[in-house]
Amino acid sequence: MAAPSPVIETRGLTKRYRGGQLAVDGLDLSVPGGSVFGFLGPNGSGKTTTIRMLMGLIAPTSGTASVLGRPMPDASRTVLPEVGALIEGPALYGFLSGRDNLLRFDRADPTADPRTRAARVGEALDRVGLAPAAGKKARAYSLGMKQRLGLAAALLRPRRLLVLDEPTNGLDPQGMREIRALVRELAADGTTVFLSSHLLDEIEQVCTHAAVMARGRLLTQGPVAGLATGGRLAVTTPDPADAARVLKEQGVTGITVDGDRVRADAPPGTVDAADLNAALVRAGVRVRAFGVERASLEDAFVALTGEGFDVAG
Numbered sequence: 001m002a003a004p005s006p007v008i009e010t011r012g013l014t015k016r017y018r019g020g021q022l023a024v025d026g027l028d029l030s031v032p033g034g035s036v037f038g039f040l041g042p043n044g045s046g047k048t049t050t051i052r053m054l055m056g057l058i059a060p061t062s063g064t065a066s067v068l069g070r071p072m073p074d075a076s077r078t079v080l081p082e083v084g085a086l087i088e089g090p091a092l093y094g095f096l097s098g099r100d101n102l103l104r105f106d107r108a109d110p111t112a113d114p115r116t117r118a119a120r121v122g123e124a125l126d127r128v129g130l131a132p133a134a135g136k137k138a139r140a141y142s143l144g145m146k147q148r149l150g151l152a153a154a155l156l157r158p159r160r161l162l163v164l165d166e167p168t169n170g171l172d173p174q175g176m177r178e179i180r181a182l183v184r185e186l187a188a189d190g191t192t193v194f195l196s197s198h199l200l201d202e203i204e205q206v207c208t209h210a211a212v213m214a215r216g217r218l219l220t221q222g223p224v225a226g227l228a229t230g231g232r233l234a235v236t237t238p239d240p241a242d243a244a245r246v247l248k249e250q251g252v253t254g255i256t257v258d259g260d261r262v263r264a265d266a267p268p269g270t271v272d273a274a275d276l277n278a279a280l281v282r283a284g285v286r287v288r289a290f291g292v293e294r295a296s297l298e299d300a301f302v303a304l305t306g307e308g309f310d311v312a313g
């Protein structure tokens with residue numbers, strides 16, 4: 001079977017703002033269907049500009065973008081109804097309750113059946129856990145509740161794709177957890193989720209795939225597990241010299257010994273770490289602990305950009 005076509009695909013997508021600022025530079029992005037795709041980069045790296053082009057809100061200077069297999073911005077009218085978007089905070093009326101805000105959004109959709117409106121709004125409120133607070137005025141909502149209400153608005157109709165620009169920005173840890181849990185649930189139902197973030201741990205926690213941006217350029221993209229390859233092999237043993245010799249014989253590189261700890265480069269994917277452990281034991285090395293510590297996405301990012309990263313936000 002042919003691989004399903006990507007849900008989002010860009011070719012050479014470029015945006016130069018009128019002032020001359022090159023915000024996005026030759027972006028080739030490919031977002032697989034069913035993924036939770038993290039669009040990662042520090043502030044100012046071009047994430048919002050890319051999202052605005054994907055949603056047909058601004059025109060690219062050059063290059064192309066397709067969403068759900070159709071060209072943007074030309075196909076905006078057919079594509080956007082299938083896309084739920086939360087960009088730069090939802091536009092809410094503070095003097096209306098959460099429920100009334102959703103009723104208003106639903107009424108603005110000409111394809112929404114008025115007879116099922118109340119049920120639809122009720123389901124969306126349930127979905128994001130806001131049913132108990134549905135009667136409260138939106139201005140009394142916490143930031144996290146406002147974000148969830150925005151998500152509820154995006155979920156009033158079935159969507160194939162959700163695009164969320166920094167959905168946890170400004171939230172406290174509890175609010176962040178709630179949004180992340182919701183994203184996981186939505187993805188479990190088969191919705192592709194594309195979310196931007198400047199938080200590495202967020203991408204590691206919720207995303208299956210990621211792209212890393214810096215200064216308008218794409219540094220890398222792919223499955224999150226693959227982006228964070230590398231790492232270290234660590235063996236704890238009362239026989240460190242023997243362990244180092246055996247590992248060397250097995251072709252392991254970067255070996256260092258410190259007391260009872262032998263560390264080395266993690267074996268390449270073709271070598272099973274269990275075989276290394278078995279070789280140590282066969283050679284009579286007494287192994288107290290054996291493990292491969294995978295590098296984090298943070299290590300990968302630092303290696304790619306040569307820059308540190310604001311991990312905690």
Ligand SMILES: Nc1ncnc2c1ncn2[C@@H]1O[C@H](COP(=O)(O)OP(=O)(O)OP(=O)(O)O)[C@@H](O)[C@H]1O
Binds near residue numbers: 017022043049050
């Ligand atoms: N309307 C605009 N006119 C001119 N320059 C802009 C405009 N919008 C953004 N920029 C510039 O383009 C670059 C990329 O900005 P963008 O907002 O896309 O980045 P970002 O990764 O989304 O960052 P943030 O998370 O801070 O929004 C920045 O240097 C920014 O100053």
